[in-house]
Amino acid sequence: MSDATLRVGVVGLGWAGVTHADAYALLPGVEVHALAAQEPERLATVGDRLDVPHRHTAWEDLVARDDLDVVSVAAPNWLHDRVAVAALEAGKHVLCEKPLALDAVRARSMVDAAVAADRVLWTVFNHRERGDVRTLRRFVDEGGLGRIYHVKASWTRRRHTTGDTWFTRKDRSGGGPLIDLGVHMLDLVLHLMDEPVVTRASGFTHAELVPASIAAAGGDPAGFEVEDLGGGTLRTQEGASVYLEASWALHAPVSGNEMTVSLHGTKGAATLLIKDYAPAGVLQISTDVAGRPAETFPVVPRGGGHADVVAKFVAAVRSGEWAAHRGVEGLRRSIVIDALYRSAEKDEEVDVAYEGGA
Ligand SMILES: NC(=O)c1ccc[n+]([C@@H]2O[C@H](COP(=O)([O-])OP(=O)(O)OC[C@H]3O[C@@H](n4cnc5c(N)ncnc54)[C@H](O)[C@@H]3O)[C@@H](O)[C@H]2O)c1
Structure with a gap:
């Protein structure tokens, strides 16, 4: 894994996905190999600019490819867990935009999938790289x-x-x-x-x-x-x-x-x-x-921002030290955000439990 070209697929071509694709394209030994988005014109523009050979309009077709090492998830929040879990189960490493998922239950399923597949799951928190x-x-x-x-x-x-x-x-x-x-x-x-x-x-x-x-x-x-x-x-x-x-x-x-x-x-x-x-x-x-x-x-x-996140994620994938990167920090943030919404709805303070809690 360490010296071989890393083949990446990016799902979503809004601001976030284009930023991911551009960041991968800067890195030596990394090839943006496939894109997925529902806008044909974006697929054409970004695909041509970065010379990406494969373009899909459905994320399922990108995740089903057997020639990808990495999937970047920059789709709307409700798709994060679906795309990530499918990609992890197919043996890909996953970089996922914030928030890790719609809620902590879904975020936990992503962490569990990363552990079961022994792959990296990494949440994009770009501002900490400023x-x-x-x-x-x-x-x-x-x-x-x-x-x-x-x-x-x-x-x-x-x-x-x-x-x-x-x-x-x-x-x-x-x-x-x-x-x-x-x-x-x-x-x-x-x-x-x-x-x-x-x-x-x-x-x-x-x-x-x-x-x-x-x-x-x-x-x-x-x-x-x-x-x-x-x-x-x-x-x-x-x-x-x-x-x-x-x-x-x-x-x-x-x-x-x-x-x-x-x-x-x-x-x-x-x-x-x-x-x-x-x-x-x-x-x-x-x-x-x-x-x-x-x-x-x-x-x-x-x-400092996305390019640093992508470079660190790629370094983690290349390192082979995957057990340290299972998306746990993204899950913890989802647990806290869930608790704030739950508290607001109940109009009372709530307990927050990292282990087993959601
Ligand atoms: N880290 C940051 O600073 C930052 C900034 C912006 C957005 N984001 C995150 O990035 C994610 C995307 O946000 P955005 O603003 O780019 O959204 P967007 O709506 O502009 O783009 C979403 C993309 O996903 C694609 N998509 C939707 N359904 C699809 C499907 N079934 N198959 C394939 N592609 C599909 C759309 O075609 C589109 O290209 C969100 O999770 C958001 O929170 C993060």
């Missing part, structure tokens, strides 16, 4: 913040129309901005805190601005089945508290699209603010110097 996030992670690892006991993370879109797509159908997406954007912020939090165990969740959801704007435009707001603002608080086994929030539409003093995470520790705090997908965010470290409040703004590297 240069600013890596700098922050290193500062945390060096003990710069001391013990982190409180975290705030949010992804705020002030006004964002999804149209009537799979994103707004609960059975196709699993939810609104909480599962779509919030899962990225949850990943950053858990990654930066070095995988604390989440034990309790208290969630909320609202659907106010998007349904109102659909109705104002003469449409039927019932077609919008998910929240436009969601989040909640989490408690960890280690005693830390986390506040998480994600919106597709919210009256808020943000430019258009803002991601922010603040880590509060016993020695200092760090706040990372990323406006409108800027390749480098503003990282602010707040500490005390000689008993006085002090602010530091480290210069952070620009960029």
Whole structure:
């Protein structure tokens, strides 16, 4: 496996799938061998540009090929578990877009399939590969913040129309901005805190601005089945508290699209603010110097994202050390997001169980 050409099939050619295909095409010894999408023109454009020999309009035909080592899943959320489980059972390694699945039950079936097939299952959490996030992670690892006991993370879109797509159908997406954007912020939090165990969740959801704007435009707001603002608080086994929030539409003093995470520790705090997908965010470290409040703004590297995820995934496949990569982190994020939705629905705090829980 290590020296042979790795043959990849990519399912889905929206923004995510094209990004996957482009990232594989950059890597030596990796060939994008097949594509699957329902848009013939995208298959032709991307297929011709990357010289991909096989193109399919149904994912089942791509997964059935016996000449692929890897399948990248960049299809709508409701297809993730179906495509991934079929691909794993057929002996392929799988890179899957976030969220790992519609819900934790489906995510667990994917992890189980990876274990049974002894193949790699890897969730795409591209933002943790950003240069600013890596700098922050290193500062945390060096003990710069001391013990982190409180975290705030949010992804705020002030006004964002999804149209009537799979994103707004609960059975196709699993939810609104909480599962779509919030899962990225949850990943950053858990990654930066070095995988604390989440034990309790208290969630909320609202659907106010998007349904109102659909109705104002003469449409039927019932077609919008998910929240436009969601989040909640989490408690960890280690005693830390986390506040998480994600919106597709919210009256808020943000430019258009803002991601922010603040880590509060016993020695200092760090706040990372990323406006409108800027390749480098503003990282602010707040500490005390000689008993006085002090602010530091480290210069952070620009960029980092999908190409790094794809390169790491390919390296893991080539390494043969597959047992360490069974999609467990993606499953944990699904368990926490499920718990937040469950809590919001019940209007009470719920327990979160990683083992056997969903
Ligand atoms: N990591 C990120 O930053 C990021 C960004 C965007 C989207 N995503 C994720 O990527 C996934 C796709 O999102 P998107 O915005 O690209 O969606 P999209 O709707 O733009 O594209 C979906 C693609 O899947 C294809 N598809 C659907 N059903 C199919 C079938 N039966 N057989 C073959 N192909 C099929 C469609 O034809 C289309 O090409 C989602 O899970 C989303 O959450 C991740």
